[in-house]
Amino acid sequence: MEKFEVFTGVGAPLRRSNVDxxxxxxxxxxxxxxxxxxxxxxxxxxxxxxxFVLNQEPYKNAEVLVAGPDFGTGSxxxxxxxALRDYGFKxxxxxxxxxxxxxxxxxxxxxxxxxxxxxxxxxxxxxxxNPGASxxxxxxxxxxTIGDLSVHFEIDEYTKWRLLEGLxxxxxxxxxxxxITDFEAKRPNWMPKTLPAKx
Amino acid sequence: xxxxxxxxxEKVWNDHLVVKGENGSPDLLYIDLHLVHEVTSPQAFDGLxxxxxxxxxxxxxxxxxxxxxxxxDIDKPIADVTSRTQINxxxxxxxxxxxxxxxxxxxxxxxxxxxxxxxxxxMPGITVVCGDSHTSTHxxxxxLAMGIGTSEVEHVLATSTxxxxxxxxxxxxxxxxxxxxxxxxxxxxxxxxxxxxxxGQGYVLEYRxxxxxxxxxxxxxxxxxxxxxxxxxxxMVAPDQTTFDYLEGRPHAPQxxxxxxxxxxxxxxxxxxxxxxxxxxxxxxxxxDPFVTWGTNPGQGISLNDSVPSPDDFSDPNDxxxxxxxxxxxxxxxxTKMKDIAVNTVFLGSxxxxxxxxxxxxxxxxxxxxxxxxVRFMVVPGSAKVRLQAEAEGLDQIFKDFGxxxxxxxxSMCLGMNPDQLAPGERSASTSNRNFxxxxxxxxxxxxxxxxxxxxxAIRGTLSAPADLNDSAEAN
Numbered sequence: 093m094e095k096f097e098v099f100t101g102v103g104a105p106l107r108r109s110n111v112d113x114x115x116x117x118x119x120x121x122x123x124x125x126x127x128x129x130x131x132x133x134x135x136x137x138x139x140x141x142x143x144f145v146l147n148q149e150p151y152k153n154a155e156v157l158v159a160g161p162d163f164g165t166g167s168x169x170x171x172x173x174x175a176l177r178d179y180g181f182k183x184x185x186x187x188x189x190x191x192x193x194x195x196x197x198x199x200x201x202x203x204x205x206x207x208x209x210x211x212x213x214x215x216x217x218x219x220x221x222n223p224g225a226s227x228x229x230x231x232x233x234x235x236x237t238i239g240d241l242s243v244h245f246e247i248d249e250y251t252k253w254r255l256l257e258g259l260x261x262x263x264x265x266x267x268x269x270x271x272i273t274d275f276e277a278k279r280p281n282w283m284p285k286t287l288p289a290k291x
Numbered sequence: 292x293x294x295x296x297x298x299x300x301e302k303v304w305n306d307h308l309v310v311k312g313e314n315g316s317p318d319l320l321y322i323d324l325h326l327v328h329e330v331t332s333p334q335a336f337d338g339l340x341x342x343x344x345x346x347x348x349x350x351x352x353x354x355x356x357x358x359x360x361x362x363x364d365i366d367k368p369i370a371d372v373t374s375r376t377q378i379n380x381x382x383x384x385x386x387x388x389x390x391x392x393x394x395x396x397x398x399x400x401x402x403x404x405x406x407x408x409x410x411x412x413x414m415p416g417i418t419v420v421c422g423d424s425h426t427s428t429h430x431x432x433x434x435l436a437m438g439i440g441t442s443e444v445e446h447v448l449a450t451s452t453x454x455x456x457x458x459x460x461x462x463x464x465x466x467x468x469x470x471x472x473x474x475x476x477x478x479x480x481x482x483x484x485x486x487x488x489x490x491g492q493g494y495v496l497e498y499r500x501x502x503x504x505x506x507x508x509x510x511x512x513x514x515x516x517x518x519x520x521x522x523x524x525x526x527m528v529a530p531d532q533t534t535f536d537y538l539e540g541r542p543h544a545p546q547x548x549x550x551x552x553x554x555x556x557x558x559x560x561x562x563x564x565x566x567x568x569x570x571x572x573x574x575x576x577x578x579x580d581p582f583v584t585w586g587t588n589p590g591q592g593i594s595l596n597d598s599v600p601s602p603d604d605f606s607d608p609n610d611x612x613x614x615x616x617x618x619x620x621x622x623x624x625x626x627t628k629m630k631d632i633a634v635n636t637v638f639l640g641s642x643x644x645x646x647x648x649x650x651x652x653x654x655x656x657x658x659x660x661x662x663x664x665x666v667r668f669m670v671v672p673g674s675a676k677v678r679l680q681a682e683a684e685g686l687d688q689i690f691k692d693f694g695x696x697x698x699x700x701x702x703s704m705c706l707g708m709n710p711d712q713l714a715p716g717e718r719s720a721s722t723s724n725r726n727f728x729x730x731x732x733x734x735x736x737x738x739x740x741x742x743x744x745x746x747x748x749a750i751r752g753t754l755s756a757p758a759d760l761n762d763s764a765e766a767n
Binding site (some may be wrong): 107108109110112114115118119120122123124125126127137160161162165166167168169170171173188189190191192195196199200248249250253261262264265266268269271272275276279280281282283284285286287289290291 | 309310316319321323324330331333334342344349350351352353358359371373374377380391398399410411412413414417422423424438440441442443445446449450451454456488489493519524542543545550552553588609613616706707708725728729730733
């Protein structure tokens with residue numbers, strides 16, 4: 093995973109709440125067995141609508157998404173994060189993220205910054221007043237800045253640290269392998285075992 | 292050790308702590324059971340291959356094919372090339388890494404959340420994960436069960452653990468007695484309508500109270516299944532005699548001394564007297580009606596006796612905007628009686644409502660009745676075992692006589708990854724869990740309902756409760 097500190101890119105205002113992962117990437121695109129190449133699938137149904145924000149010229153190359161509350165609800169599909177990432181998004185800002193989506197994002201280097209509803213409105217207004225404007229995401233300071241407007245975003249300390257350092261979870265966990273082995277030695281015998289298979 | 296009263300979720304959490312997180316880092320939790328399916332696993336196995344890592348505990352891992360599989364002509368090669376490729380990838384990965392797999396045509400194949408409990412692998416007090424958000428289903432046993440993303444699937448395959456931040460706890464108290472025709476599905480739809488699709492975010496829900504205690508295991512699974520639709524990653528019900536009776540004698544349930552030891556432990560799991568929840572919700576079971584959704588998220592639900600709401604009924608600007616959009620997508624006019632809404636298709640299936648009790652309940656309603664003209668009724672059992680059981684009981688004949696399609700097991704029209712989809716503009720009454728835009732097919736419109744409402748709707752052609760059937764008999 094690449095390290096993330098400060099990033100500047102075009103911001104897109106997505107004035108919708110409850111953007112579920114079925115909207116971010118419909119199930120038909122989940123049949124692929126690769127981890128990349130999902131850019132065409134992002135918001136696939138909505139991209140047929142010429143009025144959809146990413147179909148408007150200034151926002152076509154957007155890299156920061158500012159969305160309404162309850163972003164990423166529903167299905168656990170990590171493909172939603174891959175599609176956002178492959179399209180070019182580096183950061184999503186919303187006043188509320190679904191738990192699984194937020195977890196998946198942190199593992200793929202996509203920053204999910206939690207902002208207030210009032211700040212969401214301010215960022216939307218600023219982006220719409222100046223289509224194609226850039227937002228600077230400063231992960232160290234936890235700020236999102238458009239010109240003179242700067243808002244604070246929340247992100248949990250552990251995810252922030254991993255993103256800043258570009259660390260991979262499995263590698264981190266395997267540093268505790270002895271503790272895992274010790275735990276396994278104490279597991280009771282009644283616990284489920286899939287093997288040998290019984291019918 | 293202090294004697295602080297603990298909740299069920301806290302007890303299971305504490306008993307799975309491998310490493311306690313410090314300075315803001317997450318706890319490392321041991322994962323007892325990992326369920327795998329074809330959609331969210333290929334990239335995880337790829338990751339293992341690239342890093343040269345094995346599956347740490349093959350004896351805690353099991354795979355089944357469900358999301359992509361056809362529910363018709365299952366003895367023929369899968370027609371859709373990408374679906375076939377993905378299923379073949381799972382088969383090859385299972386073979387290469389040594390993972391137990393139940394493929395299409397196998398007697399244990401089926402929806403992953405139906406298969407685990409059916410085999411007796413899902414037990415109280417364990418941790419269960421799967422790359423599927425409806426893993427919350429297994430919480431019905433008093434397990435801590437949650438959906439994970441593909442990176443986490445790889446993590447669990449490699450380490451049998453997961454780094455997790457502690458959750459808050461929310462008690463959902465449902466007291467009273469359900470009226471005839473009202474089911475577990477109506478309870479959970481009412482809960483989601485009450486707390487919203489984000490209401491459970493960051494929480495583990497514990498469903499409590501006399502109405503929950505009175506439910507069968509399958510009904511409890513229906514409720515826990517849709518915890519994710521309230522934003523909660525996990526939902527739980529404390530184990531009791533109903534749980535033990537369901538488990539005893541299943542293929543992988545503990546036996547002999549192990550069984551006794553397990554039950555003794557399971558009896559210690561219910562939340563202690565005085566345990567503190569971070570939030571509490573109350574629902575009166577006595578007054579609950581059959582519940583259905585009118586919009587495009589599972590929180591947009593109302594009593595079947597109500598009418599389609601108006602955007603003006605919502606004070607929150609986001610809710611109002613969502614209602615306007617949902618009504619347009621659903622092609623509904625505020626004030627229309629829910630019972631006047633006609634459907635094209637009725638879908639009985641999905642990890643929410645495809646178990647034997649669901650099929651029995653629907654069959655009892657339709658037996659000897661005639662299906663509404665022009666309505667398609669698809670019945671998709673949750674597993675090959677459920678299908679066999681239903682056939683042994685003669686339920687398949689009841690469905691066939693009624694004019695329903697009696698299909699093979701899988702996720703099917705719940706998410707339409709296989710050919711089981713609605714056409715654009717078509718409307719369904721569906722016993723599944725999500726009414727999102729395009730979920731059951733591009734432009735498709737979904738009303739979430741219970742199996743009883745599904746059956747009554749198939750007879751009348753409009754959203755209906757079993758009680759409405761008596762009225763229509765008089766009208767005829």
